[in-house]
Amino acid sequence: MSTADAHPRAERAGWQSLVPGIALVTNYQRAWLGRDIVAGLVLSALLVPQGMAYAELAGLPPVTGLYTSILCLIGYAIFGPSRVLVLGPDSALGSMIAATIAPLLLADGDPARAIVLASLLAILVGVIMVVAGLAKFGFIADLLSKPTQIGYMNGLALTIIVGQLPKLLGFSVDADGLLREMGAVFSGIVAGMVNPTAAVMGFACLAGILLLNRLLPKLPSVLIVVVLASIAVNAFDLQDQGLDTIGVLPQGFPPFTVPIVRWSDLPVLALGAIGIAVVALADTMSTASAFAARRGEQVHGNQEMIGIGAANIAAGLFQGFPVSTSGSRTAVADQAGSKSQVTGLVGAVVITVVLLFATGLMQYVPQPTLGAIVVAAALSLADIAGTRRLWQQRRAEFLLSIVALLGVALLGVLPGIALAIALSILNVFRRTWWPHAAELGRAPGVSGLHDTRRYPDAERLPGLVVYRFDAPLIFANARTFSEAVRDLATTDERLTWVVIAAEPVTDVDTTAADMLEELDGWLNERGISLVFAELKDPVRDKIERYELTATIDPGHFYPTLDDAVAAYVRQTGATWQSPQGER
Incomplete structure (x- = not known):
């Protein structure tokens, strides 16, 4: 052809x-x-x-x-x-x-x-x-x-059902808003x-x-x-x-x-x-x-x-x-x-x-x-089982669902959908703003390093903290990250290395870069090194473009956590100790 x-x-x-x-x-x-x-x-x-x-x-x-x-x-x-x-x-x-x-x-x-x-x-x-x-x-x-969709639909179902009650009962009301409509329906019933x-x-x-x-x-x-x-x-x-x-x-x-x-x-x-x-x-x-x-x-x-x-x-x-x-x-x-x-x-x-x-x-x-057709359709919109599942699985998302429901029911349909969208976006932002973070240790019988809160008996290396931050480093959480690392440094007088398990860090913006530069200087004044492990190549490229390697030692970037820990052991001769042994 x-x-x-x-x-x-x-x-x-x-x-x-x-x-x-x-x-x-x-x-x-x-x-x-x-x-x-x-x-x-x-x-x-x-x-x-x-x-x-x-x-x-x-x-x-x-x-x-x-x-x-x-x-x-x-x-x-x-x-x-x-x-x-x-x-x-x-x-x-x-x-x-x-x-x-x-x-x-x-x-x-x-x-x-x-x-x-x-x-x-x-x-x-x-x-x-x-x-x-x-x-x-x-x-x-x-x-x-999904949680805001469930809440929005539940609120919509409630609004539709209340709005159709006068038609089912053979009279009409002149009221705006769920509470007023409910009051008007009740008054109409009482008035015969x-x-x-x-x-x-x-x-x-x-x-x-x-x-x-x-x-x-x-x-x-x-x-x-x-x-x-x-x-x-x-x-x-x-x-x-x-x-x-x-x-x-x-x-x-x-x-x-x-x-x-x-x-x-x-x-x-x-x-x-x-x-x-x-x-x-x-x-x-x-x-x-x-x-x-x-x-x-x-x-x-x-x-x-x-x-x-x-x-x-x-x-x-x-x-x-x-x-x-x-x-x-x-x-x-x-x-x-x-x-x-x-x-x-x-x-x-x-x-x-x-x-x-x-x-x-x-x-x-x-x-x-x-x-009756509309009410039957509205009942199919409501997802009670989904709401119950949110309550059982994640209370924060259950609350989002309830707020979306109340937004539709009390503020109206259009403000309710705007609120539902805003809640969805804020929920995403919240997870980045206050992400999960953990100090890691070596749990007996389990390969790798794990959250010490889930494994209280996990072993640590004296003078070293491995810290994982499960989010990109951006303007919204830069202060949270900095304060967490500073708290680790001030609570352990023997600390000499803070290793950031950086695999979850998918981005570093300019605000976070400035924070890292200031944080590294603060740690260096106390004889503590800021070390990164498993940092993705695109993020490493950004750090170099921000010229952070002029402050943070280029030798303090390791491809894996095992490499970083092994380097610390070679340098200090430290051995793994249980929490009881550290005391």
Whole structure:
């Protein structure tokens, strides 16, 4: 093959890597079609009621959930790299969307303006995702550590459940914030505002979904409950008893619309978009990793960002709102035998057919049933077992999880996600700021040198301390390191060598370099040598570039701890002694 022939092919390969839908078309196997169609039909049964329920959770008309589902499925099928992931309206994002657009709405909560704001929010989320994906910022998903994710999701679940209680009970409240909403719900119950018909319907639907999920997990529990509830409403004329229903949906495919808002709205929308993008990415990467591992496939983080971004932009241009990956819907598609993103396209076609020809199907669906769907989803967000495991395994991370929960529950969804990200970053910084450190000795019957706190009977060499600092030396921990070494020097009058077991030290910045120069001078004044062992070559190169070897003896750098200890023994003739022998 000539070079001229190879270059266009390489360009096509690069283009196709950005648009995986091209590879889907060119590599699609006919044997997959039957399974994809069946999986798409099964998936549709979940997409329609959940889409409407999550739209209402976001403070939007139910039909926008169907608009969103159609366009995001098409967008991800073209640009998404995963064969199995299913995107759509999500319970975790619903509260974030509502928290973002609610302050921008007029006093009467104009639905048309809410749709415009949510659509632009979706476009902003999409742009952030696409730009970050092209810039290969897939690592952003790592900003949310597992403990803060668990706490955030637990707080979100609590917030969603409390927010849906009035709908389950058949009345509404006007309150902002978890504590105020809880108070308003309690006051409404005491004041006799509960509609018995709505309450029975709501809690019966919730119980039905939970029982079916537990006893018959392969059945479409949401669809079954929606159908039975609609039949009950029609058969017993429950609307005459004050039970609210969705009613007839607007007919037709959503029109292409460019959302236009006031300039003053943009800062609030942009801030919300950043938070939604981080949560959507973290959720997508965790779901993608789980299903990819099951199928023996690889996760393409940067392309996932582009796929999610394209799905959000597509939804936003057709009166939709921000979307993310759904673990439950992906599991349904996978269990139904889905082989490719054709499954999502089939689901999009089914929803389109409903909007064009069967909008009356939803007219008897009770509002409490939508509330029950949202509450059931919120319960699946909560990870009580994960919280219990954190308590048992690491109390510090358990506390991080609880703080993240309280941040979401008491401060609100958007401040809560910002707090969760900040806690994750601070937790990383804390481990570098106050890292684990240890004095090492020779434990009887165990090769190598080990922490004397774990091995109290470990032997030491008189006049020598081996000190390990498990972190890079940077500005944040330079003082901690210096004070620890000075304490070692002042507590042992016989000390002549301090050997730093430097294998964990992956970096030395300029602040730490200045500290080492000052520390070495202070030790030399007391007749103590600062010695390094197992220092990595890149770190050693930096020390030489900082000209620290002009202060620290170049002969005091050893490739291994054994070499450093052997040099000390040759120089002093010291022998290993037990702690009792030293006294």
